[in-house]
Amino acid sequence: MGRHKMASGICRLCGQKTLLSFEHVPPRSTFNKNTKYSSIEFEDYLKTENPLKTPPKGKIKQGGIGYNSFCKKCNSFLGTEYVPAYKLWVDCGFHILQNKEFKLHTYTIKNVEPQKILKQIVSMFLAINGEWFLESYPELSNFVASKDSNELHERYKIFYYLTRAENVRYMHHVVQGDFLTGNTIKCSEIAFPPYGYVLTMDSNIQNPYLNNISEFKNLDKRRSLEIRMFQLPTYMPLPLDYRTKEQVEKGI
Numbered sequence: 001m002g003r004h005k006m007a008s009g010i011c012r013l014c015g016q017k018t019l020l021s022f023e024h025v026p027p028r029s030t031f032n033k034n035t036k037y038s039s040i041e042f043e044d045y046l047k048t049e050n051p052l053k054t055p056p057k058g059k060i061k062q063g064g065i066g067y068n069s070f071c072k073k074c075n076s077f078l079g080t081e082y083v084p085a086y087k088l089w090v091d092c093g094f095h096i097l098q099n100k101e102f103k104l105h106t107y108t109i110k111n112v113e114p115q116k117i118l119k120q121i122v123s124m125f126l127a128i129n130g131e132w133f134l135e136s137y138p139e140l141s142n143f144v145a146s147k148d149s150n151e152l153h154e155r156y157k158i159f160y161y162l163t164r165a166e167n168v169r170y171m172h173h174v175v176q177g178d179f180l181t182g183n184t185i186k187c188s189e190i191a192f193p194p195y196g197y198v199l200t201m202d203s204n205i206q207n208p209y210l211n212n213i214s215e216f217k218n219l220d221k222r223r224s225l226e227i228r229m230f231q232l233p234t235y236m237p238l239p240l241d242y243r244t245k246e247q248v249e250k251g252i
């Protein structure tokens with residue numbers, strides 16, 4: 001954590017205005033310790049005469065992807081309560097990940113703690129979204145902050161899929177039209193190998209490849225779990241876009 005600075009702001013879990021520590025998303029212990037990623041400042045784009053011809057080189061950052069989103073206390077609460085359960089879940093995902101897209105995987109995980117996993121996933125959505133998110137959707141932080149709570153309002157649904165995350169995806173809250181149904185979808189999405197997650201608010205999505213895991217909220221005991229999930233590609237920085245590379249190239 002040493003090389004990550006603190007920043008002041010509102011903790012996305014307890015709501016206090018204080019110094020926020022760097023939260024790895026996903027947790028540092030789930031293969032996000034040394035993730036390298038490049039970040040290009042918007043000003044560097046403006047300074048470059050022709051950004052398309054000679055794109056500015058981003059500063060390569062190391063030490064994992066994350067956000068200054070939780071106070072120290074909440075950060076360590078998550079680390080103690082949910083991260084160990086989440087790590088086991090991630091290890092299992094890596095075991096079954098294959099070099100194949102749109103494959104349906106079915107398997108059993110033993111000794112898994114679904115409710116804790118779900119709380120960790122929700123905390124990741126709190127971490128990547130802005131401060132306003134906490135105020136607009138208070139039930140989410142309540143669900144995470146109280147470790148025995150199984151109360152997560154039905155307006156929220158959480159889906160998952162297996163993915164190699166060809167491009168990692170950190171989509172903040174977006175509102176999107178669903179071409180198939182004409183409905184509006186409010187969602188946020190995170191994809192980092194081996195899993196992708198979609199959180200929807202007050203929305204109905206119909207996608208046969210996404211598995212709804214909102215019911216994990218009621219599974220508060222250690223148990224065996226039958227899993228069914230599709231492996232999906234994430235080439236484009238768009239929520240709910242699982243086109244193959246060929247489809248994307250054709251689209252362009």
Ligand SMILES: [Zn+2]
Nearest residue numbers: 011014071074
């Ligand atoms: Zn806090």
